[in-house]
Ligand SMILES: Nc1ncnc2c1ncn2[C@@H]1O[C@H](COP(=O)(O)OP(=O)(O)O)[C@@H](O)[C@H]1O
């Protein structure tokens with residue numbers, strides 16, 4: 045009885061520690077963002093006076109809204125393109141027999157193993173040559189370098205597990221590869237699409253190094269860079285209030301996305317199509 | 321509705337030849353069953369006909385028109401898969417209508433055909449359900465329905481019943497036979513590894529072995545006049561007794577002496593020069609009768625008696641091989657009894673040493 049109680053207590057203690065460690069930084073950011081003036085430099089764990097001044101300041105001064113729009117545009121296009129290319133590549137990699145398929149898959153995966161900094165210089169030259177420096181396409185292009193490998197890889201693995209007979213039935217029904225992918229496979233791949241799409245979105249949304257390197261004007265920046273380059277009133281003043289408010293604003297879309305799509309991740313959707 | 325002709329069809333996967341030259345003619349409206357041991361290439365042959373695989377060489381023609389280079393959908397076929405292969409995210413209705421929608425048929429037309437097929441297969445109440453909400457038998461009906469609505473020239477079935485339990489399998493088998501009757505003139509190719517199912521369904525059976533056709537014929541032709549040892553042993557249960565024999569006299573007054581048995585006259589056209597050579601003698605367990613006369617082909621002590629009610633199986637050993645007899649009713653023979661077994665002339669088979677049957681001399 046007592047042992048059980050102790051074990052229960054230990055379990056919840058552990059859970060609380062994990063939750064606190066995971067959530068505290070974000071909680072503290074929210075807390076800080078709601079302070080104003082010199083209160084910023086007092087260490088509090090509970091909100092005392094709530095002020096939206098930081099939020100108003102972030103949203104009305106500077107180019108933050110524009111940066112938010114850039115981030116949204118870039119991340120969305122990256123996800124859309126990655127999924128489109130990922131699904132079509134996955135179809136050929138999982139279903140069409142050709143020489144060197146295994147090697148190609150390994151190559152795709154190994155591309156994602158290079159550290160960003162290793163490809164930075166080459167990518168910079170490429171982007172300059174393409175004439176897209178300091179525009180959203182530069183970042184979209186750069187981000188696909190790391191979103192495509194895992195998108196293709198995960199979708200290929202997932203698609204390989206879909207029963208071949210379903211595809212063959214569709215072929216006999218007269219479906220073209222595009223109809224098979226769009227009408228038969230896509231609806232079955234929701235869980236994989238949502239998962240990889242979310243990961244790609246988060247990766248593109250949070251990316252810093254490429255965004256810093258491939259943009260030069262403040263209107264072209266994405267949010268992470270914009271926040272890092274926030275300037276205070278004086279040279280040595282870091283505007284913590286604004287930084288925290290901006291951080292909270294950029295985190296909220298991610299949380300919302302995860303919550304919305306969590307419901308869409310329906311496991312076992314393939315049930316009943318084949319076998320008993 | 322459509323005839324099917326295969327000429328010299330071969331298929332290799334890499335360096336492995338799986339289909340080794342098949343010639344076959346299926347007449348319009350015929351129900352032909354491909355049967356053979358697992359891995360002999362039945363599914364592969366069916367998939368070649370469907371167009372899901374390309375032939376390595378040879379031609380496949382439907383109604384005289386070579387279809388080798390036509391994609392599956394344009395061959396006018398429908399296929400029912402062993403695993404049902406329904407679209408899991410579509411309702412029964414949409415599963416059946418999918419191909420018609422792709423084909424761009426008129427909506428009213430699609431609706432009528434889907435409902436007609438559902439009516440025939442008695443799945444109308446389930447039209448709005450998803451496959452996972454159906455039992456195995458119902459799913460298989462939907463799969464068949466999806467094939468029917470296409471109004472195909474040739475129906476292909478790949479072991480459609482092997483996922484069902486035994487009782488349901490018998491019911492569905494009868495329904496498929498009825499379906500064939502109701503769709504007069506529809507050509508059906510049906511793959512199965514179970515010879516009983518093959519015997520009951522087929523107009524003609526093509527017995528495959530290791531990528532070749534061993535024999536094509538009506539079920540009774542394969543049963544009564546097997547072309548070779550493989551066919552003789554595959555068709556019938558329990559399998560035919562086959563023992564080595566010596567051909568004692570050939571041409572006229574043909575006689576053979578099976579190992580461990582007595583010399584017996586056979587109705588086989590054995591060429592004179594084969595006299596004195598080795599062959600193989602075969603007789604089906606169900607053709608053997610107990611005898612006390614001097615006409616016994618085999619005589620020996622009973623090792624095992626199995627009473628199954630309608631039949632009794634007895635096993636005797638005379639030469640190296642045990643001989644099985646399947647006798648009607650309860651014959652009252654006991655283990656250890658000495659018995660003689662005989663069979664009528666028309667039920668005796670003789671094969672040469674390579675296993676090819678000598679032709680019959682009886683009608
Ligand atoms: N896509 C393939 N690649 C390589 N070998 C195959 C392929 N499909 C079938 N085979 C081989 O061909 C042989 C016949 O297979 P199959 O036609 O499925 O046999 P059955 O249906 O008679 O049991 C098997 O040995 C199988 O391993």
Ligand SMILES: [Mg+2]
Pocket residue numbers: 362363364479
């Ligand atoms: Mg098979």
